[in-house]
Amino acid sequence: MTIDRNPSLTEQVMAHLKDRIRRGGFPEGRIPPETELAADLGVSRTTVRDALSRLEHEGVVVRRQGSGTYVNRPVLQVKSRLEEIWSYEQMLLDHGYTPSVRVLTVEPGTATDDDAEALEIAPGAELLVIEKLFIEDDRPAVLTRNRIPACLVDGTPSATQGRAPIYEFLEDRCGRRLAYYLSDIVPVALEGRVAEALDAPPGTPALCFEETGYDTAGSPIVKASSWFRDDLVRFRLMRRKSGG
Amino acid sequence: MTIDRNPSLTEQVMAHLKDRIRRGGFPEGRIPPETELAADLGVSRTTVRDALSRLEHEGVVVRRQGSGTYVNRPVLQVKSRLEEIWSYEQMLLDHGYTPSVRVLTVEPGTATDDDAEALEIAPGAELLVIEKLFIEDDRPAVLTRNRIPACLVDGTPSATQGRAPIYEFLEDRCGRRLAYYLSDIVPVALEGRVAEALDAPPGTPALCFEETGYDTAGSPIVKASSWFRDDLVRFRLMRRKSGG
DNA sequence: CAGTGGTCTAGACCACTTT
DNA sequence: AAGTGGTCTAGACCACTGA
Numbered sequence: 001m002t003i004d005r006n007p008s009l010t011e012q013v014m015a016h017l018k019d020r021i022r023r024g025g026f027p028e029g030r031i032p033p034e035t036e037l038a039a040d041l042g043v044s045r046t047t048v049r050d051a052l053s054r055l056e057h058e059g060v061v062v063r064r065q066g067s068g069t070y071v072n073r074p075v076l077q078v079k080s081r082l083e084e085i086w087s088y089e090q091m092l093l094d095h096g097y098t099p100s101v102r103v104l105t106v107e108p109g110t111a112t113d114d115d116a117e118a119l120e121i122a123p124g125a126e127l128l129v130i131e132k133l134f135i136e137d138d139r140p141a142v143l144t145r146n147r148i149p150a151c152l153v154d155g156t157p158s159a160t161q162g163r164a165p166i167y168e169f170l171e172d173r174c175g176r177r178l179a180y181y182l183s184d185i186v187p188v189a190l191e192g193r194v195a196e197a198l199d200a201p202p203g204t205p206a207l208c209f210e211e212t213g214y215d216t217a218g219s220p221i222v223k224a225s226s227w228f229r230d231d232l233v234r235f236r237l238m239r240r241k242s243g244g
Numbered sequence: 245m246t247i248d249r250n251p252s253l254t255e256q257v258m259a260h261l262k263d264r265i266r267r268g269g270f271p272e273g274r275i276p277p278e279t280e281l282a283a284d285l286g287v288s289r290t291t292v293r294d295a296l297s298r299l300e301h302e303g304v305v306v307r308r309q310g311s312g313t314y315v316n317r318p319v320l321q322v323k324s325r326l327e328e329i330w331s332y333e334q335m336l337l338d339h340g341y342t343p344s345v346r347v348l349t350v351e352p353g354t355a356t357d358d359d360a361e362a363l364e365i366a367p368g369a370e371l372l373v374i375e376k377l378f379i380e381d382d383r384p385a386v387l388t389r390n391r392i393p394a395c396l397v398d399g400t401p402s403a404t405q406g407r408a409p410i411y412e413f414l415e416d417r418c419g420r421r422l423a424y425y426l427s428d429i430v431p432v433a434l435e436g437r438v439a440e441a442l443d444a445p446p447g448t449p450a451l452c453f454e455e456t457g458y459d460t461a462g463s464p465i466v467k468a469s470s471w472f473r474d475d476l477v478r479f480r481l482m483r484r485k486s487g488g
Numbered sequence: 489c490a491g492t493g494g495t496c497t498a499g500a501c502c503a504c505t506t507t
Numbered sequence: 508a509a510g511t512g513g514t515c516t517a518g519a520c521c522a523c524t525g526a
Binding site for chain 1: 301303306308314316317318319321322326327328329330423424425426427428429430431432433447449450451455456458460462464474478479480481482483484485
């Protein structure tokens with residue numbers, strides 16, 4: 001038998017367990033002891049524990065010392081994990097939608113003081129502004145507005161190139177890998193062109209993400225604002241005492 | 245030298261590193277190699293790695309394979325991590341406030357259909373309803389409304405007992421340990437008695453958490469709604485591609 | 489190619505839950 | 508008392524980065 005190490009053993013164990021959980025392969029919701037899993041799968045207990053830790057962190061299972069490891073039924077309600085949203089297209093797919101993307105604008109702009117501070121550039125510096133609308137079945141669900149320092153962008157992109165997910169754009173056209181976002185969650189009342197684009201009456205309560213994206217070196221490379229139609233996109237989150 | 249194992253070695257290493265980061269003990273933001281840390285601290289590399297993994301998950305450090313481990317400066321802006329909020333009093337303390345708590349009501353109520361579904365009880369069943377207001381310097385910041393199935397509650401609590409954090413109340417008066425919440429993040433316009441209690445003009449955009457709390461066995465034990473004054477409490481979050 | 493983090497092993501002992 | 512997850516060790520080898 002060949003041992004394939006990519007994906008890693010830990011990831012293979014995770015996938016195996018997730019699959020078995022999905023198929024209802026653990027009656028009573030009880031997962032076998034770690035030592036048993038290790039023996040069955042032919043890996044060390046450490047590897048099994050690593051996989052279970054990560055599944056616990058995702059909320060898929062719960063571990064109780066001295067008792068056992070159990071499937072966490074309530075968490076199956078969570079469609080997409082807020083901390084792991086990476087592409088709004090993917091998020092809508094997770095919600096069971098079949099979204100389409102419309103690029104509204106790909107055009108130059110100038111940095112406001114806020115932009116400049118977040119992106120660590122000079123106020124008034126040139127930006128590339130990309131606005132996109134994510135549409136589910138004729139109903140606009142998400143509007144995003146990305147601002148990228150012009151000095152990072154290689155050439156002048158076309159609308160077609162703006163269609164790609166922003167992390168892909170940053171990688172292909174700017175040579176930077178997006179590592180993470182810091183996001184403020186802001187409640188707003190939709191107004192003006194945002195309300196119009198989202199086809200919602202002015203004054204509709206909505207969530208807005210105000211966020212800055214950083215590359216692997218910890219430098220800011222993109223500032224984004226996103227507005228969500230609450231009736232189409234609902235964020236759900238697991239909160240817990242501390243990290244395991 | 246005595247080796248104290250509580251808190252665990254891993255937690256001690258985490259605390260040590262966090263402290264050193266806070267004091268600016270890593271010029272250039274570069275953290276020493278894992279093997280070096282292990283030797284210096286007299287623990288195994290596994291323990292160091294465990295600590296670093298957890299710090300990375302909290303966003304405190306970034307690891308780059310083949311390169312090194314680095315302090316993650318931007319994340320120092322995050323005051324309280326959304327996924328780990330456990331007590332609103334503590335959250336306000338993290339924001340730099342000195343909050344006080346006012347218990348508005350501790351009284352019986354009956355379950356709506358929504359309550360009943362979330363709490364897995366019969367519609368119309370008896371509840372204990374606790375409303376609390378968290379106040380920062382005369383300005384109300386958070387209003388919470390907790391609903392607990394009456395059958396779980398031991399006796400009829402006084403307002404004084406309602407003052408404790410809800411997880412403490414559940415542990416002391418119901419004998420259940422709160423393990424985690426599933427929370428919906430809902431944008432609203434403040435109206436009626438909620439607006440009044442929060443001393444905000446009707447129509448003010450605000451965030452509302454609609455959440456269900458579960459015990460260690462995965463059974464729902466409390467349903468909570470919380471409203472926040474956006475000008476006093478701002479939620480910030482780190483979003484990232486996947487769990488490490 | 490030297491140095492770093494990433495993965496994995498086998499085994500020891502501890503703390504807690506359950507019977 | 509038996510069984511479970513929790514912590515920790517020492518050591519091996521791999522994958523990637525950067526000079």
